[in-house]
Amino acid sequence: MTSPDKHLEQRARELWHEAAQRIDPATAGRLRAARRQALDAVQAPARRAVRWLIPTGAFAVIALATMLVWQPLPPPHASTAMQPASSADELDNELPPDADKTDPNLYQNLDFYGWLASAGSHAAAR
Known part of the structure; x- marks a missing residue:
């Protein structure tokens, strides 16, 4: 990075930190709630996948066992x-x-x- 870019980045960070400290409590609460909601939405698909993993695996095992048990018998050996x-x-x-x-x-x-x-x-x- 060049020096003017670095200076611009540092100035933007300072302004962001300053603005974050001057937020009123109601807006800060709404932002925290929105952040929690966004994080929960990201983690929800992972929880759903884990929730379906055990029944899906059990169904696959039952299907495999059924196929192994009910295989057609070979024809009897004729003379x-x-x-x-x-x-x-x-x-x-x-x-x-x-x-x-x-x-x-x-x-x-x-x-x-x-x-x-x-x-x-x-x-x-x-």
């Missing part, structure tokens, strides 16, 4: 004879399934499946 003919990895495989892993009824109408495949390719060509 291999009861499983469907093709699993998810076999669906992605482009090779036909092994004869021992598939339902024998699928081989009953092979002519129909051949016709269906050729009809699908003819319709796509049109």
Whole structure:
């Protein structure tokens, strides 16, 4: 700071202190009340947050416990004879399934499946 700025700041402080000492008691009381009210308003949100912290945490714990307790049970393990003919990895495989892993009824109408495949390719060509 330069010297004139410092001098101006000191003079402003002196005038403020002098004016603060000459305030009448009624105005000083109103200023103190306004100051208390402003400080209470600043501290009120913090109190509200603390007041809601415990119930919110308790609700989160209850929700977590409920999710852990009521998880769906895994399906019972079925024997291999009861499983469907093709699993998810076999669906992605482009090779036909092994004869021992598939339902024998699928081989009953092979002519129909051949016709269906050729009809699908003819319709796509049109």
